[in-house]
Amino acid sequence: MDTDEILDLYQWSEGVCFRHPGRGTVDTTVVKRLHPRLDGEHEIRACRDCVLAMETIREQAARRAGSEYIPGHAGEALG
Numbered sequence: 001m002d003t004d005e006i007l008d009l010y011q012w013s014e015g016v017c018f019r020h021p022g023r024g025t026v027d028t029t030v031v032k033r034l035h036p037r038l039d040g041e042h043e044i045r046a047c048r049d050c051v052l053a054m055e056t057i058r059e060q061a062a063r064r065a066g067s068e069y070i071p072g073h074a075g076e077a078l079g
């Protein structure tokens, strides 16, 4: 699976990447939703670079664990 196919698994919209706030508004996707007590819902958005980096982490972790790597769940790399 190439990087374009992985990126196609996500829905992209404008936002601020949680690791690159200095880049301003870029193409991002929601990788995680947090539910802080008393504070509604907080979306963690990541840019394409970060999604691919997280997918790489997950792929390597799956290989080490001998489990199947299923792309499209980058947020799981955040624990």
Ligand SMILES: [Zn+2]
Binding pocket: 017, 018, 019, 020, 046, 047, 048, 049, 050
């Ligand atoms: Zn980023």
